[in-house]
């Protein structure tokens with residue numbers, strides 16, 4: 203079954219971020235799976251899915267060892283650009299940082315690296331805009347808001363469960 | 379609220395809560411056994427949403443009869459449950475589960491829509507909170523019926539078999555009792571029979587688009603919500619065994 | 630560059646706390662070890678749904694039922710995240726899963742023990758998830774980016790598992806006589822397997838030194854076991870329950886010492902001779918077989934609507 207990368211936008215101020223992937227056979231199926239897997243807890247306001255096969259991907263190390271060779275093959279189209287810019291501990295991989303227009307993935311990435319030079323990229327993805335399917339805006343409320351009411355799965359709801367008053371210093375808490 | 383009206387409302391609230399509770403139980407049985415890992419997760423979402431709705435509705439019941447949601451769920455016998463029969467049937471195969479979900483989601487979407495304007499404000503308020511989840515559920519089961527109906531011969535065959543079995547039972551959703559007229563006159567609860575047309579307008583075209591044939595000569599189930607199959611008994615034996623093992627305990 | 634130079638450069642990167650990402654060069658052994666670890670871990674999460682999932686229909690209150698569904702669902706989610714991480718190393722979920730069903734891949738031995746009573750759900754949450762969190766918190770620092778990210782995501786969810794289990798155990802330990810007996814019995818059965826699931830002693834663990842060097846693991850099994858006992862034992866004792874190890878004690882330096890672990894049992898269970906090995910694998914095999922026509926239908930639908938391999 204095809205693999206789809208999932209991008210989640212947590213709120214209006216956050217970019218779409220790569221959170222993982224789902225297996226699915228078509229875009230609608232992929233969106234449902236993405237919602238069910240990645241929005242079990244708050245928060246999300248929107249999701250994108252893209253077939254993993256449509257992604258042109260390079261790590262910084264790959265770029266160093268085999269420089270890009272942009273060509274004019276293909277038809278000019280919009281590409282969305284994603285970049286990982288930090289080694290900080292995180293549960294997300296790439297951030298969506300903008301878009302570019304190019305005839306193919308390799309050229310799109312070459313342009314993106316010039317265009318988005320505010321930070322060095324540790325890894326890059328460019329994806330044709332037409333390969334990405336977004337959750338519909340008019341159903342966003344129905345898809346994403348209810349997760350906020352599922353408080354029983356938030357560890358904070360359980361307070362400090364203990365018979366002992368001292369001794370434990372939250373050693374197992376690892377919320378990010 | 380006079381007594382007759384209150385009892386009629388209680389009956390309907392218990393029916394709604396039991397529908398959600400029993401369906402949730404069946405859906406949760408898929409956790410760990412679904413055809414795709416992503417669907418283990420999806421079914422557990424459904425089960426949680428439905429269990430959440432059941433709990434809130436039983437909260438409204440408690441305001442009227444003083445029994446806690448746990449007492450209602452764990453210390454009533456089958457004869458006291460008011461869910462419709464097709465929800466208590468075993469989970470069956472994936473086609474049965476998804477079709478049942480679809481037919482019921484469509485019904486609930488209509489019911490909740492109407493209850494948004496119920497003159498019984500507490501009910502209108504809680505239903506407003508359920509709406510988002512119900513819209514999503516219907517989208518999900520709608521998607522599945524389409525994929526199974528238009529998938530392989532086998533998936534279509536299984537889906538059709540599920541429809542043949544379930545269709546006559548869906549009539550129970552639209553059964554009306556004497557007391558329901560009272561509720562409808564007071565604007566508390568819509569007359570179930572009035573929702574049948576709207577329900578058919580939603581489900582019939584989709585079933586047809588998915589290559590399914592609605593049975594034409596089926597004998598529809600006209601029994602009231604107080605009648606059940608032995609499957610409910612089995613389900614409750616599972617569900618209530620620990621709670622009844624030590625009724626004095628807090629869990 | 631020679632293999633040695635590449636390896637040296639790779640180890641330097643790890644030394645600088647860089648994350649290794651898909652596409653980066655890595656020693657073949659690192660790749661293999663990661664696939665082994667991540668997929669075993671994924672299988673464990675997936676099989677881990679069963680001992681507790683079995684109790685969902687019997688949950689004795691609406692709240693407990695809700696929590697348990699959410700918890701078991703999270704385990705499915707964890708398996709899902711981990712298969713994703715493994716897939717970035719050039720294997721597919723399907724082939725990993727097939728190896729698991731065929732009995733060629735291992736999974737955590739703890740899931741081959743039966744869950745005999747409702748209290749097991751609490752004990753599993755507190756001890757088993759508690760022990761798992763120790764490992765997972767460490768693996769969240771791991772040098773391989775996708776594995777580390779999956780672990781960060783998982784850790785955030787596990788804390789809920791741990792707390793709900795602990796809440797149950799403490800409540801039942803202070804509850805009715807029947808509840809106390811039930812929860813003590815659960816502790817008797819789960820204490821030793823929880824210690825064992827943290828892995829063999831350092832002296833017996835062949836993989837550990839290399840994994841520590843490559844930043845996959847940052848602590849040894851015995852170090853993690855010590856932390857686990859230090860966190861759970863005092864609270865279990867304070868709750869009035871009896872830990873089934875007469876030799877368990879803390880020395881003047883605060884270090885915990887436990888009685889000898891029955892490693893023969895451990896290896897026996899790891900090899901697949903545990904009490905529930907066949908039953909649990911059989912259940913997953915059934916789910917897989919019964920789901921085949923569903924997956925076929927999905928593929929057929931997609932092919933009709935979008936053409937063959939439209940998204941591959």
Ligand SMILES: [Fe+2]
Pocket residue numbers: 674703704707783787
């Ligand atoms: Fe987990």
Ligand SMILES: [Fe+2]
Pocket residue numbers: 704758787790
């Ligand atoms: Fe867990």
